[in-house]
Amino acid sequence: MEQVLVLAFALLCVLSASGQTTPPNVNDVRITHRTETELTFQWDIAGGSSSYNYILQRDGIDSEVITAGTGNQVTYTVSGLSSGTKYNWILFTVFGEQWSPGFPFSAATVPPNVQGVSVIDQTETTITLQWNKDKAEYSYELRYEDKVETPPSPQSTVEYTVTSLSPGTKYTFTLYTVFEGLKSSGFSFSAVTVPPDITGFMIIGRNETALTFQWTKDKEEYTYELKDSDVETHTSFTDTTVVCVITSLSPGSEYFSTLYTVFEGVKSHGYRFTDVTVPSNVESVSVVEVNDTYVILQWNAVPNEQNNKYDYVLKYGDVEESVDFAVGNVVKHRVSGLIPETKYSFTLYTVFYSQRSTGFNFYVFTSLSSITEVRVTRSLTELTVEWNKFNKSNVYNYTLLISDGAEIDFIGSAVVGDVMTYKHSSLTPGTVYSFTLLTVVDNVRDPGFRFKSITTLDCASFSWAVSSSSIVADVYGCTYVTAQSSSGSGKNASIEGDKVNLQDLYPGESYTVSLFYNLESEMLTQCSQRLTLVPNSVSHLHCKYYSGGYGLAVIWEHPTGIVDVVEVDVNGKSFNHSNSSEEPTQQLVTGLQAAEWYKVTATSISGARRNEMTIHCQTDPAGVIAGVLVFFLLVIIICAGVFVWIRYGSAKRSHQPVESKVSKTYNKTIASDKFPEHFQNMSRDDNRDFSAEYEDLGSVGVNQSSVAAGLPENKDKNRVSNVLPYNTSRVHLTINKAGDSDYINANYMPGYGNVSRQYIAAQGPLPSTVNDFWRMVWEQKSSAIVMLTSCTEDGMVKCEQYWPLDNTPFLYGNLLVAVKSVNKSDSWTLREFHVKNKMTSDTRIVHHFHFTAWPDHGVPCGTEDLIQFRELIRQHIESPFSAGPTVVHCSAGVGQTGTLIALDVLLQQLNREKAVGVAAFVKEMRLSRPLMVETESQYVFLHQCILDSLPPQSEPIYENTDTIYVNEMALKRI
Structure with missing residues (x-):
């Protein structure tokens, strides 16, 4: 432009120099029309003179001479231009040879449309477009519906995403190229958004080979595509819904499909669903076994192409029972609780993912069985017969036939509860009676259950001839006799000719003589009599x-x-x-x-x-003669004694020996506030008074009989020879069968107050007595065992481990013991045992308190742990779960065992009476079992535990430098 102006100015100067008049420039040039290749210019004639001509110059190239014509305006069109191009022009006014300086201006052609637009991405709410940009100077304008958007204008390729669109909708776009404020004619095209997935989908029908489902039809223009090339589909439409049926499927199979919405060839993301066809029925059902109350059914598992495992549901009446799939191809199922003599209609369903087959129907008739068990309670003149109602049902009636010709009918619904009872009275002692019990349903009788029983005897009515070695009597109504001694030994014999003749018995022993009747291989007890044999003379x-x-x-x-x-x-x-x-x-x-x-x-x-x-x-x-001499000698001795006493007695009184205190303290209690002073006094002079008191306890109870422990058959059941249980307080095991013994090295021990059997003090089990130990725990209904020793110490076995080594249950006799939990601390281990009686199937929980910080020799190094351990035991004993005496044992069952039992009882006494009598209770224990609190150090340690359990005093009588007692002084005496 500057060059054009300079050129026009130079030309004007030349004209002026030559003396010619320079024509004027036009005032303005207007563009009246433009296309991609043409521009039409219009201007007013220069100086108002139509005599001027004009030349339009572009890029130094002159146009033809443009004449003004007749009007006041000149219009001129330039063709052959490039689209979307800006040109620089100079319009000269020409008169003769004179040119005006020239009027410069610029003008641009219309830009071209884009050649094509590609849709490179679509979603439900966006469309991404792409086109090529011809020139860097171009920009663009996109119009659709009533919206105008200006895409960004990079150098070459343009990508633009239109947002906030509606799903599944067709949009018409016009894309304009913009250059120098000029827009192209516009490129129009269409594009669609991704249609939405289906809505309102539901399965409306299924059978073994087809699935029918429907969904909401959102727009008329939408079509649908099911992605599953292996199935055959049939689709129908209504104004608002689409129904599709998939056929030719396999029964009891699972299918996965994706359903697409299609619009203008564009598919939605896809609605994924899965469903199953109805499984096939079983082909047949076999009745393996049937009786009055149950039936066992069998059928072949239903095959399928996908190797699925089916479950089964059996329905009869209002009852439905689930049957899990069994391993293999055969399924068995037992149906219980049925009513005798009844026709049952069954329907067996094959089940797959909660879908049931149409059901296989069949019928089964139950039978009528006999009562197989009765209970007879016997007395001298009466037999009470009891039996349980079949399946606790009132459908059954019963008839009892008796050997004397009586026939008694029972209506099940007329008896409250589940037990039927009949008392047969006014009978003869020791007499066998026969019965037949029939079950009756709808007047149909079963063959009947036959049984016998016998009335009992009064053993005191017989004349028993007792010597030092025999028991003889004439009896009746019995076939067998046993004589069981208090020590566990005994005699057994058959009764021949109604005569009891027991020989070779132990002189002076007390025997429980029991008469039995062998009735159809069952040994029934008739009566028992306690008889003591005549003892041998000295x-x-x-x-x-x-x-x-x-x-x-x-x-x-x-x-x-x-x-x-x-x-x-x-x-x-x-x-x-x-x-x-x-x-x-x-x-x-x-x-x-x-x-x-x-x-x-x-x-x-x-x-x-x-x-x-x-x-x-x-x-x-x-x-x-000797008496006379003795008399005179005594007179002389007495006189001499009086003289010595008068002269020297006063000097020696202060040196009299200390009397034993235990006889004065057996029944003496020490008040809690006086106990520290008492302990201090007893500890003086190297525990002198403790020693004296403990020594005087040594003779307590020693004269009591322990004859049972010394019997040959029982000697090997004792761990040590000097700890034998007294007969009067020993624990007797129950004798259930021939060969059982009632002996175990254990004694009942008193508790606080009037509780006579709160504990059992026992030796640690030997390998041969572990089963007996568990028999005792079960028979005494003990819920807690306290163990105060390790199984081995210094390589020596102190106690046989009587519980399983791991979590695997172990059988001890008839008792199955399992360890259910183990909790360990530094000084003790707490275990929970589950004990099951294999004969009765009863199960009990037994807690095991094992104190591990008590050495075999001596006493624990402190009192705190044992006091806390005792508190755990006391909490269990006082809990509602406690039952029976608590079993306490160490190795021999006297030392640690006696100390722990005494500590528990004395702390109860201290808490309730604010006083404690240690010697009195140790004496009481030794009257029940020898050597309880076995050593002097344990006796002192027991006092120290009580002292450390006292509440703190504001002004202590003496200073105890160790809060937790260390038994240094007591240990010196061991």
Whole structure:
């Protein structure tokens, strides 16, 4: 443009120099029409003169001479231009040879349309377009519906996404090329958005080979495509819905499909669904077994092409039962709880993903069975017959036929509850009666259950002849007899000719004699009688001189057998001796006359039975002379003694020996606020008073009989020879069968207050007594076992492990024991056992409290752990889950066991009475089992535990430097 102006100015200067007049420029040039290749210009004639011509110059090229014509305006069209191009022009006014300076201006042609637009992406709400850009200067305008958008204008290729569109809709677009404010004629095209997935889809029908489903038809223009080339479809339409049927499918199969909405050749994302066809029915059902209350059915599993496993549902009446698929091709199912003599209509459905087949129908008739079990409660003159209603149903009636001709009918619905009862009274003792029990339904009787029973006997009505080794009696109504001693031994014999004849029994022993009747291989107890045999008399009864003729030493050897007491009678004086020693025993009798004969009687006593042996003994005749000498000698000694006492007695009184305190403290309780002072006093001089008190407890209970523990068959059941349970308090096991023994090394132990059997103190089980140990736990209904020893210490076995090594249940006799939980801490382990009786199927929970911080020798290093451990046990005992006595054991069952039991009882006493009597309770325990609290250190440790359990005092009597007691002093004495 600048060049054109310069050129026009130069030309004007030339004209001026030559003297010619320069024509004027036009005032303005207008564009009246333009296309991609043409521009039409219009201007007013220069200077208002029509004599001027014009030349239009573009890029230095002149046009032809343009004449003004007749009007006031000049119109001129330039063709052959390039589209979308901006041109620079100069319009010269020409007159003759003179040119005006020139009027410069610019003008551009209309830009071209794009050659084509591609749709490169579609969604339900967007369309992405792409086209090529011819020139970098071009921009674009996109119009659709009533919207105008200006896409960005990169250098070459344009991509533009139209948003906020409606799904499944066809849009008409016009794309304009824009250049220098000029728009092309516009390129029109159409594009569609992705149609939406179907809505309102539902399965409206299915059978074994077809699936029918429907969905909502959103637009008339939409079509649909099912992606599954292997199936045949049939589709029908209504104004609002589409129904499609897929046929030629396999029964009981699962199908996966995708359903597309199609619009203008564009598919939706796809609605995915799965469904199953109805499975086929079984072909047939076989009845494997049928009786009155159940039926066992069998059928072949239904095959299918997809190898699916079907379940089955069996329906009869209002009952439906699920049948899981069995491994293999054969399915068996038991239907229980049916009514006898009834026709049942069954329908068996094959089930696949909750879809059932049409059902296979069949019928089964139940039968009528007999009662197979009755219970008879027997007495002397009455037999009570009980049986359970069949399946707890009132449908059954019953008829009882009795051997005496009676016939009793029972209506099941007339009896409340599930048990039927009949009492057959006014009978003869020891007599067998026969019965037949019939079940009746709709007046149909089964063949009947036949059984017999026998009335019991009164053993006291028989005359029992008892000697030291035999029991004989005439009896009736029994076939077998047993005699069981209190120690566990016994005799068994058949009864021949209605006569009991038991020989070779143990003298003085008490036997429970039981009569039995063998009725159809069942041994029925008829009666029992407790009889004590006559004890043996003492042997080698003789006398020796004693007390210078004024006494006798009566000497005898202990009789064999059971003897509670040997009573010696001399001159009207009686003396009792226990029969616990194997050495010869003597009784010194004084106050007799010298040279006199006396009747000496030694009577063996066992229960109420007595056996006397009498001899006559003479006192020493030399005693008369010796008596005179002795008299004078005694006078001299007394005088000398009086003299010494007067002179030296006062000086020696202060050195009298300390009396034993235990006799004064057996029944003495110490108040809780006085206990620290008491403990301090007892601990002085190296635990002197503790030692004295403990030593005096050593003789408590030692004269009691332990004969059962010493029997040959029981000796191997004792861990140590000096810890044998006393007969009076030992635990008796139940004898259930021949060969059982009632012996176990365990005693009942007293609890606090009036509780006589709160604990059982037992030795740790031996390999041979583990089964007996679990029998005791089960029979005593114990819910807790307290163990205070390790199974082994220093390589020595202290207790046989009597529970399973792992979580695998183990059978101990008839008891199956399983470990259900184990919780360990530093000082104890808590276990939970589940114990099942294999004979009765009863199951109980037994808690196992195992204290692991108590060494075999000595006592624990502190009291805190044992006090806390005792609290855990006490919480269990006082819980509603506790039942039966708590079993406590260590190795021998006396040391740690006695200390723990005493601690539990004494802390209860301390809590309730604010006082405690340690010696009194240890004495009470030793009357039930020997050596309870076995060592002096355990006795001191028991006191220390009580002391450490006391509430703190504001001003303690003495300073206990160790809060948790370390038994240094007590251990010195071990």
